[in-house]
Amino acid sequence: MGVGFELFKDAVVWEEVEVLNLSGKPYTVFTPYSKAWKAKTIPAPRPKFPARNLKSEISVFKSDALPKSPDECGYPLTQTIPPGGERAALELLRKFMAAPVYEYGTARNFPAVDGGSNLSPHLRAGTIGIRTILAELAKAREKAAPAQKPSCEVFLNELIWREFYAQVLHNFPHVTRGAFRPEYDALKWSDNQEHFAAWCEGKTGYPIVDAAMRCLNATGTMHNRLRMIVAMFLTKDLMVNWQLGERYFMRQLVDGDMAANNGGWQWSAGTGTDAAPYFRIFNPVSQAEKFDAEGKFVRHWIPELKDFSDDLVHQPWENPLLLSRSKYCPRIVLHEEQRDLCLAMFKAVKGDLKT
Ligand SMILES: Cc1cc2nc3c(=O)[nH]c(=O)nc-3n(C[C@H](O)[C@H](O)[C@H](O)COP(=O)(O)OP(=O)(O)OC[C@H]3O[C@@H](n4cnc5c(N)ncnc54)[C@H](O)[C@@H]3O)c2cc1C
Structure with a gap:
């Protein structure tokens, strides 16, 4: 249809071989990896594209009605899972940054307390961008009282653990078949x-x-x-x-x-x-x-x-x-x-x- 597109990296901030040690090798220990990760400047989220009326543009595509539930596709779901989609993800982010992030350092350890962001399914599915989360975290950190800043740091570290393991998987793919060692x-x-x-x-x-x-x-x-x-x-x-x-x-x-x-x-x-x-x-x-x-x-x-x-x-x-x-x-x-x-x-x- 003559519509251009661009590809953007968005699963992680720093991928594959973008954070390496001084010998140009991938890190296998978290603390030095996270220091090198933090030394880099985090890019801002991409600006939102202006709203367009896509209805007329996509009307040429004919589609069957989308199934309303997995049952209709023959995959009955036995679990009650959280709502998906970008709206649900942004709502979780908003709620988490409003207060829980400041208690996260301690509250994250107690299963009966909802101390985490619950964003992992969205990060996994790509219904939220990592840079969007980091931009909101930076704002929350600015507002934080001195005693609350360490909690923001702990949350950042968890997001970095995610990237640490992503680069381990890329650089040491044998982990999918057996022990790293x-x-x-x-x-x-x-x-x-x-x-x-x-x-x-x-x-x-x-x-x-x-x-x-x-x-x-x-x-x-x-x-x-x-x-x-x-x-x-x-x-x-x-x-x-x-x-x-x-x-x-x-x-x-x-x-x-x-x-x-x-x-x-x-x-x-x-x-x-x-x-x-x-x-x-x-x-x-x-x-x-x-x-x-x-x-x-x-x-x-x-x-x-x-x-x-x-x-x-x-x-x-x-x-x-x-x-x-x-x-x-x-x-x-x-x-x-x-x-x-x-x-x-x-x-x-x-x-x-x-x-
Ligand atoms: C045995 C085991 C298996 C795990 N399997 C998964 C998995 O399949 N998918 C998954 O996303 N996480 C996994 N984790 C990490 C962690 O348990 C979940 O990311 C976390 O419980 C998700 O809850 P949250 O979104 O409230 O996390 P928060 O505490 O709010 O953390 C924010 C985000 O950081 C990332 N994160 C947090 N902790 C870790 C960690 N230890 N390693 C990597 N990323 C982390 C997640 O994307 C998470 O959403 C596993 C941990 C263990 C010990």
């Missing part, structure tokens, strides 16, 4: 399918893990803290290969993103760039007690636990009688025992490791 491909993971199924269904007997997985299955989303907890649990307590968890997440998540998901899984498993060291193993009970102290999140997703007091809700096995009366499942493994087995699994390959 290939030595870890020799780990002898468990092939206990029942354990994996229990994890997927939210029936491990560890309330924080099960609540998180039930939330994922029902909504297609999961809080960042919980992603770390369930990923650590699958890889360190159940000793199941992180790649199974990675694949399950990609199938369930509304924000499923190859780079961020792979990075998050390899971080949790201890096999990735700048990952948690393999011997850092989250205790699911103390994590739950710290980040869901009143059991609000857990009780919401596991109604079977409604009769358990706050001090028992994260470890219902401490009251065996009440547990057997409730419909909640017993633990499938004992964390303390699995921890030692897991350390032994890693130590068996560690002898060959250079780092």
